[in-house]
Amino acid sequence: MRQLIDSGARRLRRAGVFFGHGTDNAWDESAALVLHALGLAHDDPAVYARRAGLAAQHGARELISRRIAERIPAVYLTGETWFAGLPFYVDSRVLIPRSPIAELIERRFAPWLEARRIGRVLDMGTGSGCIAIACAKALPWAQVDAVDISPDALEVAARNVRRHRLGRRVRLVRSDHFAALGAARYDLIVSNPPYVGARELASLPKEYRHEPSIALAAGAAGLDSVRVLLGQSRRHLRPGGALLVEVGNTEQAVQRAFPRLPFLWLQFERGGGGVFLLGAEQLPGPGGGRRRARRASA
Numbered sequence: 001m002r003q004l005i006d007s008g009a010r011r012l013r014r015a016g017v018f019f020g021h022g023t024d025n026a027w028d029e030s031a032a033l034v035l036h037a038l039g040l041a042h043d044d045p046a047v048y049a050r051r052a053g054l055a056a057q058h059g060a061r062e063l064i065s066r067r068i069a070e071r072i073p074a075v076y077l078t079g080e081t082w083f084a085g086l087p088f089y090v091d092s093r094v095l096i097p098r099s100p101i102a103e104l105i106e107r108r109f110a111p112w113l114e115a116r117r118i119g120r121v122l123d124m125g126t127g128s129g130c131i132a133i134a135c136a137k138a139l140p141w142a143q144v145d146a147v148d149i150s151p152d153a154l155e156v157a158a159r160n161v162r163r164h165r166l167g168r169r170v171r172l173v174r175s176d177h178f179a180a181l182g183a184a185r186y187d188l189i190v191s192n193p194p195y196v197g198a199r200e201l202a203s204l205p206k207e208y209r210h211e212p213s214i215a216l217a218a219g220a221a222g223l224d225s226v227r228v229l230l231g232q233s234r235r236h237l238r239p240g241g242a243l244l245v246e247v248g249n250t251e252q253a254v255q256r257a258f259p260r261l262p263f264l265w266l267q268f269e270r271g272g273g274g275v276f277l278l279g280a281e282q283l284p285g286p287g288g289g290r291r292r293a294r295r296a297s298a
């Protein structure tokens with residue numbers, strides 16, 4: 001097994017594939033593919049000392065060849081990934097979960113929010129459902145609405161909601177942002193929206209082309225979805241509520257477009273960034289606030 005994984009890692013390195021959709025190095029990526037091909041579990045150290053039969057070796061090499069030739073992220077080949085310590089089914093209908101927001105959820109949002117006061121959560125742009133489901137697990141008293149505009153993504157999210165037996169606490173809603181939510185109000189709106197600008201999108205490694213473009217593309221500057229969140233969240237937040245959004249590399253563009261908003265940019269122990277927190281009262285109010293935000297962005 002070790003030899004099989006080592007040789008797979010050498011091939012991945014030589015081919016210059018991009019890592020960043022679940023693993024960040026060739027050995028882990030090779031191990032994920034080899035173990036999947038052989039139907040073996042990751043959490044059993046004994047698997048690395050096993051001998052693989054010829055047919056199994058061939059299957060593992062074939063999977064690595066596909067990873068290299070088609071530049072398919074490994075997670076789409078294995079159909080499984082982990083987020084906030086939980087397993088999720090994924091396929092190319094959804095973005096591969098990787099948001100640093102996982103770290104905050106695992107800490108129940110400490111020290112920024114008081115978990116006990118979070119009774120209703122909205123996950124805007126839920127994709128695989130990873131953020132909504134991880135929130136429901138971390139806050140077992142909370143009700144979670146998980147919104148996505150993509151029916152394909154909602155099918156994957158539904159599968160994960162069933163898998164984690166959260167049908168009573170995670171409600172899946174098809175909606176263009178807040179359009180189908182009526183007057184619903186939340187203690188926390190959390191979102192990893194699309195935020196990649198046109199130029200950055202064109203320069204991304206080939207692996208990203210396997211992800212749904214609706215999950216990445218957000219207009220010329222990457223701000224389309226963030227503008228909606230900043231403009232409309234206040235009227236969907238309860239007093240004392242909070243908006244938590246990942247914008248990744250678009251952080252600078254967000255600051256330039258909304259210079260008056262007092263963004264709190266969070267730090268992460270496990271890496272990643274570009275995540276801001278705003279209190280409900282810091283957000284632009286209905287009408288006037290939106291005008292202010294538009295002026296600020298001009």
Ligand SMILES: C[S@@+](CC[C@H](N)C(=O)[O-])C[C@H]1O[C@@H](n2cnc3c(N)ncnc32)[C@H](O)[C@@H]1O
Nearest residue numbers: 097125126127148149150176177192193194215
């Ligand atoms: C970056 S992905 C995040 C998926 C998931 N939350 C995660 O962190 O892995 C953004 C998601 O927003 C959804 N989306 C894009 N435009 C939307 C809109 N106008 N209204 C609601 N959801 C939208 C996409 O379908 C996609 O699932």
